[in-house]
Amino acid sequence: MAFDDAYQALTDHDDDARWAYGTGFADPLAGVPAQVPDGVDPADLAAYCLMLGDDALIMSHRLQQWVTRAPELEDELALANIGLDLLGQARLLLTRACQAESAAGRDEDDLAFRREAAEFRNVCLAERSDVDFAHLVARLLIFATWRLAAFDRLAGSRDPMLAAIAAKGVKEMTYHRDYAAQWVVRLGDGTGLSHERMAAAVEAIVPLTGELFRAHEVEMRLAAIGIAVDPGTLRAEFDAVLDQVLTMATLSPGAFHEDAAVPPGRAGDHTAALAEILAEMQELARSTPGGVW
Template identity: 75%
Template sequence: MGFDVAYEALTDHEDDARWAYGTGFADPLSGVDTAVPEGVDRERLAAYCLMLGDDALIMSHRLQQWVTCAPELEDELALANIGLDLLGQARLLLTRAGQVEGAGRDEDALAYLRGAHEFRNVCLAERTDADFAHLVARLLVFATWRLALFDRLAATRDPMLAAIAAKGVKELTYHREWAAQWVVRLGDGTALSHERMRAAVEAVLPLAGELFQSHPVESDLASDGLAVDPAVLRDEFDAVLAQVLTAATLTPAAQPAAGAVAAAGRHGQHSPALTEILEELQALARSVPGGAW
């Protein structure tokens, strides 16, 4: 390792770009132009950044809850790294939302001081997992959708969003591959693992419809070259899922059309699961207002 004390390695960020940036770590977007493009509706752009940031923050928290519960040590580390990748995306996106909004709220205020009705994450991110099969099925759906989104978002007119998306594409590619490998491993494994993976896929796929339903903010910004209309992601998503499920010897199920599922999360309508997450996530910040640690 090259360190006398193992913990000293945590402050060495020169050779590890996977950590969520923060104290002791370099800002991965240092030097990127933070100016908001001329003529952009700042309120809508801030709302869009919140949507994408909330997706990552809540999904990250759910993944971290599985650390120490994965089947193998290697997968514990994989889940921790994936969670940190998403936490890093959340920090960058919430910071951008605060910059664009101009109301003096930073990433901490946006993460810790909003109620559940103010969060705009898709409901898929907040869902609890009955077992490991449900976790990898949910992560596969989430990462496949988000990778297709970020791949296109890298061409946005907003330089900060473009840089965040370009960085995220590399991370999300790994997230999708890791989840896909486990879906295939379980689906094409024993009779028991196959049945559990089948049940997980059938439980998770109906939640995918929301991912492709366009919110007015997304539609308006997409027409201005600043966002991606999620409806255009469906064909790529379906093709990837079909390939993985076929390899896993799981019959690809018919998925609901985007319009058949309300985009509840984008409108602040969430399940009790999000309240549970926020009670844990925000407990310290709310019990010690203004505290620093």
Template identity: 75%
Template sequence: MAFDDAYGALTDHDDDARWAYGTGFTDPLQGVPAELPEGVDRADLMAYCLMLGDDALILSHRLQQWVTRAPELEDELALANIGLDLLGQARLLLTRAAMAEGAGRDEDDLAYRRDPGEFRNVRLAEWEAGDFAQLMAQLLVFTTWRLAIFDRLSGSRDLMLAAIAAKGVKELTYHRDYAARWVVRLGDGTPLSHSRMAAAISDISAFVGELFRAHDIELRLAGVAVDPSGVRGEFDAVLAEVLTAATLEASGEISEISGLGRDGDHTEALTEILAEMQELARAVPGGSW
């Protein structure tokens, strides 16, 4: 169909869910049974979906802040697409969280109407990268960890979580490979790019330990959730392979952060993110745009 302008092409659609998934796609969870698995506590399932959903939502926002700041136009588009993929995962997971809660809230309520202490993302997702090398280190660590989690989560007893994870595996594989290529390119590049990439790996190391601390909720949801401590070996092997190709060494987990984002213990960075992300929704309650 022809349009007189780009805006017309973007707005001539009836599927309001298109934004996070691209144009013309159906709901990826259409037809997936929504019943909770037998014996699963609603509050635990909601909290677990919030953990995974908040991880994606917050890092998605961070990535969008890099559009217009990446080295090449191609990378700006890549980062925007990765951010949109993560936003799509966040929408699905927050929707599942709202369904598990059963209190009439939806994905928008959970994204825009919670305070920082109610968010359950790991601190790695909210960290603000100071340069492109730090961003690639952050993305490599996050996606390597999340891909290992989602690969196992695709076998969850919760069929909706399994479907979300199966879709996410395909996306996260690309995200991880994109970050890995840049880490190798910078690490095995000029002396300056090597030193910047090495510093970035060192900077990010403080956030790694939190990723593998099993939360009580994850342990209670055996068969539904994934125990993150069980993917550490895979994570270390992938990271070692990338760093070897990049002529870099893994940094020890020095000055590891205290507190857990999973328990709502965050840095000031999250408050700043939410102030920006939630401003319009809070200023115009019930508004539509």
């Protein structure tokens, strides 16, 4: 088929046979009711979606920094795909936040690129940098195990949008958790050096986990009416998975302790690492206000 220009060829949705994955991608939330459920404070729903969306957005950015740095090409592709999954979750959740706070007139780009660090609501685990690959997979294991447990429960949320986003995310997070777990076991139960590096990574990351289970007041209000998940209810499942993986990795789960002094990211209190991430992530959008591409 002939086209007048390359753009027309790329955007033609009737000739998918030329492309490995097709060209006409469907909206994963098409047909899902967008109205805020009865009895739900729109401000609370927006704040909760920001929490979940910011977790995914910041963790995605950290994973993207490992493309070209992973041990093998296969792992670079895996980390890139995991990062894209999380970016997709972030887009859906930030869009839902904008729908809930419709009076503010913001869109997902405003939330991603035009907020200061103190306005972000991600947990501090997501923003932490990784000194080596062992630290990365330990952090990804903890993040994915916690988020998968939350999304599994959120799939039953009274908010149809949150339920649909979570149901889609469960499939993605299952792979994220399994990928990280395999590497933790491989390194922990590998050579003497890899075991030492993996043990050091877990020892450095586990102290950050306490924040994951401390409920914010918004989470508690929404959990009470069937919209959100009380993070405290995720603890038993999280501990069971982590204990199993660390045992298989010949690491003692009881040897690692949490740090109660981790800043409360849900309240906008962050480490210096978040400002560094935002300086990089927001540079183009802030240097070209109103720009489109």
